[in-house]
Amino acid sequence: MSKKLLHAGPLQHDEVLVLLTSLIKDQLLPHTRDAKPDTSQKQVYYFSMEFLPGRFIETNLLNLDLLESCKEILRAHHYNPDLIFQSELDAALGNGGLGRLASCFLDSLAALDFAGHGMGLRYQYGLFEQKISNSKQVELPDKWIGEDGYPWEEIYSEEAVTIQFGGRLVSGYKDNRLTFDVIGPERIKAIPYQIPILGYHNQRVNYLTVWQAESIPGQQPVEFEAYAKVKRKAEEITEFLYPDDSHYEGKVLRLRQQYFLVSAGLQRILTSFFKSDDHQIFDLPDKLSIQINDTHPALIIPELMRVLVDNYKLGWEEAWNLTTSVISYTNHTLLDEALEKWPVFLVKEQLPRIFLIIEEINRRFCLEVEYKGLEDWESFADLSIIYQENIHMARLAVVGSHTVNGVAKLHSSILKNQLMKSFSTHFPNRFTNKTNGISHRQWLMNANPLLARFISELIGDQWKTDPQALKDLLKFTNDPDVLLQLSAIKHANKIRLVDKIKAETGHDIFVESLFDVQIKRLHGYKRQLLNLLHILYLWDVCHEKPEAIKVPRTFIFGAKAAPGYLYAKRIISLISSVAEQINQDPLAKGKLNVLFLPNYNVSQAEWIIPAADISEQISTASKEASGTGNMKMMMNGALTIGTMDGANIEMTELITTEHFFEFGIRAEEVLAYERNGQYSPREIYNQDLRLQKVLQRLVDGSITGDTVAFQDIYYSLLFKGDEYFLLKDFGSYVNVQNQVQNQFLDSQTWQKKCLINIAHSGYFSSDRTISEYATDIWGLVP
Numbered sequence: 001m002s003k004k005l006l007h008a009g010p011l012q013h014d015e016v017l018v019l020l021t022s023l024i025k026d027q028l029l030p031h032t033r034d035a036k037p038d039t040s041q042k043q044v045y046y047f048s049m050e051f052l053p054g055r056f057i058e059t060n061l062l063n064l065d066l067l068e069s070c071k072e073i074l075r076a077h078h079y080n081p082d083l084i085f086q087s088e089l090d091a092a093l094g095n096g097g098l099g100r101l102a103s104c105f106l107d108s109l110a111a112l113d114f115a116g117h118g119m120g121l122r123y124q125y126g127l128f129e130q131k132i133s134n135s136k137q138v139e140l141p142d143k144w145i146g147e148d149g150y151p152w153e154e155i156y157s158e159e160a161v162t163i164q165f166g167g168r169l170v171s172g173y174k175d176n177r178l179t180f181d182v183i184g185p186e187r188i189k190a191i192p193y194q195i196p197i198l199g200y201h202n203q204r205v206n207y208l209t210v211w212q213a214e215s216i217p218g219q220q221p222v223e224f225e226a227y228a229k230v231k232r233k234a235e236e237i238t239e240f241l242y243p244d245d246s247h248y249e250g251k252v253l254r255l256r257q258q259y260f261l262v263s264a265g266l267q268r269i270l271t272s273f274f275k276s277d278d279h280q281i282f283d284l285p286d287k288l289s290i291q292i293n294d295t296h297p298a299l300i301i302p303e304l305m306r307v308l309v310d311n312y313k314l315g316w317e318e319a320w321n322l323t324t325s326v327i328s329y330t331n332h333t334l335l336d337e338a339l340e341k342w343p344v345f346l347v348k349e350q351l352p353r354i355f356l357i358i359e360e361i362n363r364r365f366c367l368e369v370e371y372k373g374l375e376d377w378e379s380f381a382d383l384s385i386i387y388q389e390n391i392h393m394a395r396l397a398v399v400g401s402h403t404v405n406g407v408a409k410l411h412s413s414i415l416k417n418q419l420m421k422s423f424s425t426h427f428p429n430r431f432t433n434k435t436n437g438i439s440h441r442q443w444l445m446n447a448n449p450l451l452a453r454f455i456s457e458l459i460g461d462q463w464k465t466d467p468q469a470l471k472d473l474l475k476f477t478n479d480p481d482v483l484l485q486l487s488a489i490k491h492a493n494k495i496r497l498v499d500k501i502k503a504e505t506g507h508d509i510f511v512e513s514l515f516d517v518q519i520k521r522l523h524g525y526k527r528q529l530l531n532l533l534h535i536l537y538l539w540d541v542c543h544e545k546p547e548a549i550k551v552p553r554t555f556i557f558g559a560k561a562a563p564g565y566l567y568a569k570r571i572i573s574l575i576s577s578v579a580e581q582i583n584q585d586p587l588a589k590g591k592l593n594v595l596f597l598p599n600y601n602v603s604q605a606e607w608i609i610p611a612a613d614i615s616e617q618i619s620t621a622s623k624e625a626s627g628t629g630n631m632k633m634m635m636n637g638a639l640t641i642g643t644m645d646g647a648n649i650e651m652t653e654l655i656t657t658e659h660f661f662e663f664g665i666r667a668e669e670v671l672a673y674e675r676n677g678q679y680s681p682r683e684i685y686n687q688d689l690r691l692q693k694v695l696q697r698l699v700d701g702s703i704t705g706d707t708v709a710f711q712d713i714y715y716s717l718l719f720k721g722d723e724y725f726l727l728k729d730f731g732s733y734v735n736v737q738n739q740v741q742n743q744f745l746d747s748q749t750w751q752k753k754c755l756i757n758i759a760h761s762g763y764f765s766s767d768r769t770i771s772e773y774a775t776d777i778w779g780l781v782p
């Protein structure tokens, strides 16, 4: 325990937190662990370059059934539990949806009592901390690991493993087999840290293992400068997380991170596998499943082949059968800029043996394709893993997995029938869908205790372990008292948020206004800019026809932009600048309020989501693979304004479009325009006066006084093709936003819709998603 605690006098909040975490870790965990040894169970490993758990304290207390009593004890000792919990730093080891999904999945794996563990990296710096200065994003390092380490982790130095890069490959022949030796490789130590993941009221403890890179003592050159260089080169592997979401950077360091993760993770898994005396290598598929979270860990395919062929001396076919029986792959995006392609020369240089194995996988696969009669060159261009000097990681992942899934119905269908059509023709049974989900424990029980309590008063506690039981709420859709209480809970959550924002930013928000929320990474396709164009339109209305604004609105944005994604950063500037102008315009006062909250992260989301009235899910149709913020807000009783994209479609299937504000062109239309190139934003502009006025604001100086400040954004829409179809969807967006305001005026009908949304949100619990992975992909018995 920290020495800091040995002083006299009352403890500081962070000191109480240290006490609580050590109490949970040291006193309670060993008992739960002893209670359920699970070595006989099939083990699932979820490999991911990103995990975004947020804070663990409340989750762990909730799972141990100690949350309420702990809060009471703290209060009895005059501590405010919220302040204590908030002193825990978020482990921000991910960018956005992909990493957050991984954390929800770990939560559900434990809750459903599966032996499912995470494998990730212990980046020294998490996702950057965002500040907004002069309306611009500034990135600061996120030091999530405190002086005494990270409170939830345990280091296992004695279980460190060695990872090899580079070297010269020498082939030989021994015992009737080809052999491959790597001469003079660079060797790096990987040290595992384990973070416990607790099951909900079931005594299970799984683990998220995160690896840290270090140089190997004794291997270093003696000269100081050379020594420092070697040390640095090793440590940089886990120094920082690449801050890109849905965009890949072909940097050698990223490749090294990826291999480091899979090689370290696999060594640990196999060591633990062989700890059971009766486990033979051929039992692997019965005892082990490996899920790769997007292609980032796809090198595990050739790595497992290398281990089986070179170390365990299996024949290629035997090794391939084992590998493909163990591994499955989830695709999370169709965006071209996110599909990883590693240059051959890089992989050859960094991972010579792995490269040979990939070549051999590809050679055999191409022969198989040829044998099936698909030998025309066009299909090879689509199918070959190595093509034009690049290794296509999604292709490698598909060929080396037994199952490939997308993350929402539409996404999976485009993946199967368009992007990977040649593959699904070749492997007709390999592609499937697993619609994403979120942990209802974290996003409802923890984030919104008022609503959680109210739901239990109405329908009992069954929904906590069977979230689909939330449907029982449908009995109350016409109960005015229930609807009134629902509205009171939303109001209380809004006050909670307003107070927090006031304390942190000094900004005043009118609680009675409609909270219109868009919180997610900043990306062109997510169309924060479309939201802003609507705000500019409303600003015009404030000036020209103020009586048309019948409901005051607070627009809340939270979004980080990748530091290298300049267009996204420009949009942050625009939003912040517009916010500044509107918030000080007397004609907009009491009608419009715009906020860009800096440093959006998991903990912030837990405050914002319960307070949202409107959830903005307005991506260009076909671009958002699933989205998960949409599910979180639905579960917390916000109504969605959205396009027919990602999981929005499945939301409307459940609640019908009557309880969802739908707008915009459909995926087929977007894809058709992209094929035929016939979209003309100018034509739309010429016909829409509202749009003309709004876009003029970008270049007439009314935002910052400067007419060139946002010219680039203006050009991107009008002269550079409007890649994400903002102008096309502007009209229908404004119309549906108008419906939002009209319906908000009728509080009872609005609350009824909220209740219907909550009642159907159980489908989007990650418990449902994980049950589907378990039965359909991993072959687990519940």
Ligand code: GL4
Residues within 6 Å of the ligand: 096, 097, 098, 099, 101, 245, 246, 247, 294, 332, 333, 338, 407, 436, 624, 625, 626, 627, 628, 646
């Ligand atoms: C993402 C998708 O963009 C997002 O729609 C999805 O919900 C998430 C989890 O499946 O994965 N893909 C990448 S890359 N980042 C994401 O957030």
